[in-house]
Amino acid sequence: MKFCVCIKQVPDVSAPIQVKDGTLTQDTDRMVLDAYSASAVEQALVMAEKHGGEVQVVLVGPEKARETIRKAIAMGAESGVHILLDDISGLDSGAYATILAAWFSNQEYDAILTGKQSQDTDAGLTGGMLAAKLGLPYSANAVGLEYDPASSAMIVRRQGDTGQEVIEVKTPCLVTCSNDMNDPRIPGLKGIMMSKKKQVDVVSLADLGLSRDSIGGGTSVSGYENLPAREPGKKLEGDAEDLASQLVNLLDNEAKVI
Amino acid sequence: MSLILTYIATSDGKIKRSSLEVLSHCREEAKKNGHTLAAVVLDTDPDSFTGTLEKYGASAIYTVKNPIFKNHLNTPVIEALAAVIDKVKPAVVAFASTEAVKDVMGALATRFDAPAVPDVASFKVTGDGLDALRPVMASKILAKTSGKGDMVFVSVRSGSYDATESPVSAELTSVPFDFDEGGLKNILKEVIKASGDKVDLNEARVVVAAGRGVKDDEGKKLVEELAALFNGAIGASRSVVETGMFDPSTQIGQTGKVVSPELYFAIGISGAIQHVAGMVNSKVIVAINKDEDAPIFQYSTYGLVGDLYKILPPLIEKLREARANA
Structure with missing residues (x-):
């Protein structure tokens, strides 16, 4: 089994935020592994431990996002792919999906996992967009996830509007994960030491046949404002x-x- | 003439209130921009809803009838909506931001190579797409977000607009939909309904939410009694869901459901930002908490400092009297 997990590095949303003249500033520039991504990594590890196989994490981001890949590897992932993009400003869900689809189009995997949304934008589109681009069956907002070898399918328990829906999704497929499904493990010292020896492939947009101006999803953010008081x-x-x-x-x- | 297409979600033989809110707003946007307001409804019996949709101003209604729409499954919804969108080529496709819609919008927008602006608090249709305000960073700020293109998808948080009537008579079109269930690569096996799911959180006008201050069955019973008084929905903070006392379906917050009812009771909830992100747009917020410094009091319309176990019994009694006299 090969589980690929798309992870994201996000600003720490718990840190105070100010809006000044339409731009956003935070007291800290601390960047963290997105909580939904972390749950997706955790669940992939649980399934790989149970059924055999490996977990690979894939991240789109600048050089300093490497630490987030290292963190996921320290949790237990076998390898990482860093699609290096120094300036991620203005990238929307469609752009991330385009980049990731270009990467996955010639990869082999049983399942791709993503967070159901990311903590910074809460958009929740990238997973579904990526699945559509790759032509994969998918399910969004999993609060429970298992692999069933008998049916070669992921058994997804997704949170619906009323009640939870249990859906069998044939592999290869894509599932977006809620952070309600588990508590991600905290990497131990051994994992952190080991993570330094594991392979992280660095890929450029050019390697994927893409250019910075060809990847936009058609949305843009022109500024920020405070919530109405x-x-x-x-x-x-x-x-x-x-x-x-x-x-x-x-x-x-x-x-x-x- | 261009068209604004609103997706109408139904549940148990009724149109969801959040869909009527979006339809009402789209009607006003259609008027301003000289567009036609259209609605699309997928259901086992979609024709039963056309009268209501006319009342709310839909002048074109597209119905897709199929037994598969009894329960949510993303593939048939995507296929049916794609067929309708292909036929009518709308400038804007608008949804209420429900859990089901979150399972289809990204894939559907990709199908049409169209921009998608999800989970907005408000939006305006422009000449070349739409401008929206989206809560981001744990709903602490709003991002001014635009989607530009010949077709743009948007989903709207429930409670963002009022559902208002403006009757018209509509042109009805039934869109044929032959769906091969045998070819499905995702299959719905089961729907697990929890006891707390009697009233849909996103639809309820009144939500009574419990936090860690609700410690036992006695407290839970008080919460249930208060909710029952208003025919309201029961919610919970993540920490009290984790104790197992409340079902995960009831969780409100950045992770769980985002609600904006007319009246929100925060019972024994301290008000961590993750929870506040899921309820801060409620119109009237009542907070009951022992700790007078609890952050929830920064958001409450009416803050009651005190023991919920002492306050709720007389409150329930007095509310019952007041509602009987109303």
Whole structure:
């Protein structure tokens, strides 16, 4: 079995963010392995351990994203592919899907896993776009994922609008993963030491027959703004009975939602 | 004349409220831009919805009837929508951003080599595509995002627009759809419905969400009682889902579902950013928490500092009276 996991390096979304004159600044330039990618790596490792095989991680990003590949390898992935792109500004889901599709078009694999979205943009399109470009069956938003050797299929439990759907997806296929499916392992010292010896292939856009201006997905971000400010709320005080009366009165007469 | 095509999601014989919200907004955008407003509905019995769609202003309605639409599966939805889109060549294809839509939009946009702008808080149709505002970075800021092209896909967060009526009479077109189930490479085996799924979180006007402050069955019962009063949906923070007390389907947040009901009760929820990302656009937010410094109070319309176990029983009683008198 070969599981390929598309991973992404993202800014730490928990760090404070400011918007100034339409541009975005953060107090830290700390970059991390996207949490959904990490769950996809973890699940691939679990399946490879159970059924035999290897996990390869694939990342599109600048030189400094190499540390994120190393982290996934330290978790247990066998090898990495770094599609090197120094300037990732303005890349949309369509662009990532185009680059990844060019890479995977002459690769062999049983399943490609991606995060269901990434923590920075929450767009959640790249997986489905990549599957469509490669002509693969796929399922998005897996909260549970197993491989079934008898049917040569991935058994996906996806979170639907009401309830969870269990879907058998024949390999080769693509599945996008939620971070609800597992707790990604923290690499140990041994894994970190080993990761330095493992192979990371570096690939350029030119190697894939692509150029920077040919890959856009047709969307662009022209700037950022703050969320519309919420009106400052009311803090109610008193004992339980009193609080309940005040709230009912406000919901009824002020918010008019009763 | 160009066309704005709105995808109409149905569930249990009803059109989802979030789809009517998007349809209403698209109607206004169609008017401004001189476009026709069209709707497409895939269902086992799509003709039963055309009256409602006319009421909300769809002047062209495309129906695709097939038993496979009883439950969600991405391949037939993609194939059927692709057939309709191919036929009508819309300038904009708009969806409510549901879990089902997240399973089809990327692949569908790729099929038409069209830009896709997902999960927006608002959008405007322009001469060459659309301009939208999208929450990003854990919904802490909005990105001004444009999609440009002859055809652009967009999905809209529920609660972003009001569903408003504006009746017209529509031209109805039934689109034939022969689907070979035998050729499917993905097969729906089972749908697991949890007890908390009685009311769809994305559709509910009132959501009562539990956090770690809800510690036991007694607390859970109070949450359920409060939700039942409003025929509301039950939600939960990730940490309380992890205890096993609430079903994973109820999880609200950046990871779980994003909701924006008219009234949101945060019961014993501290308000971590990941949770706030999933509920901050609710119209009225009531927070009950023991800790007066809990971050949830930065977002609440009405903040009640105190013990939920003491506050909820009299609150439920008084709300019941108030609703009976309303």
